[in-house]
Amino acid sequence: xxxMTQSPSxxxxxxxxxxxxxxxxxxxxxxxLAWYQQKPGKAPKLLIYKASSLESGVPSRFSGSGSGTExxxxxxxxxxxDFATYYxxxxxxxxxxxxxxxxxxK
Amino acid sequence: xxxxxxxxxxxxxxxxxxxxxxxxxxxxxSSGYYWGWIRQPPGKGLEWIGSIYHSGSTYYNPxxxxxxxxxxxxxxxxxxxxxxxxxxxxxxxxxxxxxRGSYPLIGAFDIWGQGTMVTVSS
Numbered sequence: 001x002x003x004m005t006q007s008p009s010x011x012x013x014x015x016x017x018x019x020x021x022x023x024x025x026x027x028x029x030x031x032x033l034a035w036y037q038q039k040p041g042k043a044p045k046l047l048i049y050k051a052s053s054l055e056s057g058v059p060s061r062f063s064g065s066g067s068g069t070e071x072x073x074x075x076x077x078x079x080x081x082d083f084a085t086y087y088x089x090x091x092x093x094x095x096x097x098x099x100x101x102x103x104x105x106k
Numbered sequence: 107x108x109x110x111x112x113x114x115x116x117x118x119x120x121x122x123x124x125x126x127x128x129x130x131x132x133x134x135x136s137s138g139y140y141w142g143w144i145r146q147p148p149g150k151g152l153e154w155i156g157s158i159y160h161s162g163s164t165y166y167n168p169x170x171x172x173x174x175x176x177x178x179x180x181x182x183x184x185x186x187x188x189x190x191x192x193x194x195x196x197x198x199x200x201x202x203x204x205x206r207g208s209y210p211l212i213g214a215f216d217i218w219g220q221g222t223m224v225t226v227s228s
Contacts (some may be wrong), residue, residue: 001168034214036152043201043218044152055216087152091205091212094165095142095154 002026004090006098012106019075021101023088028068032092035064035073038100039084047086048073078103108132110202110219118196118226124189128202128219129182136160136180140205140212143176143187145198146221153198157205157212158185165212192226199223 003026013019023033031051036044046055048064051071061076075082083105088098114126128141135141142157156166158176166174170189178185189196199221207213 032211036215038152043203043221044215045218046214046216049206049214049216055214089152089154089214091207091214095157095167095205095212097144097152097154100151 002029002090002093002096004088004096004098006086006088006101008101009099010102010104012104013078014106015078015080017078017106019078019082019103021073021086021088021103023066023071023073023098025069025071025090029090029092031067032090033064033066033071034089034091035062036087036089037082037084038087044087075103108204108217110204110217112200112202112219112222114222114224116223116225118192118224119228120193120226121191124187124192124196124224124226126187126200126202126222126224127184128186129184130204131183133204134180135178135183135185138208140165140207141176141178141185142203142205142212142215144201144203144215145196146201147195147198155187155189155200159209194226197224197226 035048038044052064140157143155175188202219203215204217205212206216
């Protein structure tokens with residue numbers, strides 16, 4: 001089974017910071033990776049699909065990159081609404097989520 | 107606008123079967139895509155349970171496969187989850203979601219229900 005490992009588990013940052021979250025797959029998943037944002041008590045929201053494609057309606061400060069086994073989610077300038085938990089998800093075989101990265105206020 | 111809504115008991119006894127239904131509005135399940143279930147134990151991460159293709163083909167998490175059944179009712183435009191022999195470890199918020207992939211990939215989950223809390227306790 002494919003394992004997904006996110007790092008860091010927790011990230012402390014300030015408004016305006018550039019933030020990068022990494023997701024590593026235990027074997028190649030091509031570009032079949034998505035990123036989600038989840039706030040407390042809410043369902044996850046799709047941000048990025050196919051590693052780097054921005055979901056409609058998602059601010060352009062979010063971007064994704066990578067292929068194969070290493071992927072990154074970048075927030076170019078952190079906004080107050082961005083403090084949340086972020087998950088990666090591979091859908092190459094068949095579906096596995098990463099363990100999550102909590103972005104908290106520094 | 108596509109919407110998903112979970113329904114079912116909020117409390118299930120240990121060893122019994124958890125049953126949930128997801129009603130889909132704004133899109134016909136028989137038109138395509140994958141329809142699935144994801145759960146989240148309190149304070150923990152997301153776990154994919156399984157998905158069903160609009161044609162009826164099913165895909166399950168290997169760790170849950172022996173206890174899970176997902177089915178679709180196109181006449182009611184809904185799909186269902188059954189999880190047997192539940193224990194306290196199955197206590198979680200259960201989400202239904204649409205996988206926007208095309209065969210054989212389930213794809214990213216673009217539409218989610220609001221989630222329903224299910225507690226396993228006697």
